[in-house]
Amino acid sequence: MKILIAIDGSAHTQKALDYLARHRSMFVEGNELVLVHVCVGVPGHVTRHLSKGLVAEYYAEEIAKVIEPVEAMLAKLGITGYAIDSRHGHAAEEILKSALAVGAEMIVMGTHGHGIFGRALMGSVATKVVASTDISVLLVQ
Numbered sequence: 854m855k856i857l858i859a860i861d862g863s864a865h866t867q868k869a870l871d872y873l874a875r876h877r878s879m880f881v882e883g884n885e886l887v888l889v890h891v892c893v894g895v896p897g898h899v900t901r902h903l904s905k906g907l908v909a910e911y912y913a914e915e916i917a918k919v920i921e922p923v924e925a926m927l928a929k930l931g932i933t934g935y936a937i938d939s940r941h942g943h944a945a946e947e948i949l950k951s952a953l954a955v956g957a958e959m960i961v962m963g964t965h966g967h968g969i970f971g972r973a974l975m976g977s978v979a980t981k982v983v984a985s986t987d988i989s990v991l992l993v994q
Contacts, residue, residue, distance in 0.1 A: 854883075854884045854885070854958045854959060855884070855885045855887065855955060855956055855957050855958050855959075856880060856884050856885065856886050856887070856957065856958070856959045856960075856961060857887045857889055857938075857948070857951060857952045857955060857957035857959070857960045857961070858870070858873065858886060858887070858888050858889070858960075858961045858962075859889050859890075859891075859944075859948050859960065859961070859962045859963075859978075859982075860888050860889070860890050860919055860920075860923050861890065861891070861919060861944070861963075862890075862918060862919035862922070862923075863963065864963075865962075865963030865964060865993075865994075866919075866923070866963045867963070868963045868993050868994070869961055869962060869963035869993040870923065870926060870927075872961075872993045873961065874930050874932075877930075877932070880961070881932055885934070885935075885936070886932070886934065886935035886936070887935065887936045887937075887938055887951070887955045887957065888920070888923060888935055888936070888937050888938070889937075889938045889939075889940065889947070889948055889951040889952075890916055890919050890920055890937070890938075890939050890940070891940045891941065891942060891943075891944040891947040891948060892912055892915045892916055892939070892940070892941040893915075893941065893944075912939075912941055916939045920937060920939070936955070938951045938954070938955065944978045945978045945981035945982050945985065948960065948962075948978070948982055949982060949985055949986055952986065952988055957988055958988065958989065959988065959989045959990070959991060960982060960986070960988055960989070960990045960991070961990075961991045961993065962978070962979050962982065962990065962991070962992055962993070963992075963993050963994075964977070964979040964992045964993065964994050979992055
């Protein structure tokens with residue numbers, strides 16, 4: 854099974870990764886893991902005034918801040934067979950695009966656990982992903 858794991862560098866991502874590690878026979882062994890990180894896109898009105906190199910450098914730095922600690926954690930756990938998909942834009946949209954692009958059969962995400970009232974007021978990436986896909990989604994709180 855191909856499992857997409859959405860990572861954002863938060864404590865919620867850490868909980869999702871810890872859950873996968875504790876249940877590695879269920880998620881890791883024999884499965885393909887793809888880590889997806891979505892960096893907030895730089896608005897077009899800003900990029901017009903910056904060089905492409907500077908924008909690319911910004912994205913590389915922001916992605917490294919999230920990916921490198923996750924890679925270190927996975928290395929400590931002996932988990933090596935994974936791919937990384939780095940994107941920029943709207944998180945829910947890009948997570949869904951990534952899941953389709955890699956043929957994911959499950960999406961794993963940490964969630965803030967705001968509850969139904971909080972989601973109704975604020976919305977959430979997890980809520981948008983769950984509502985917009987037929988792919989199984991595991992939310993770790």
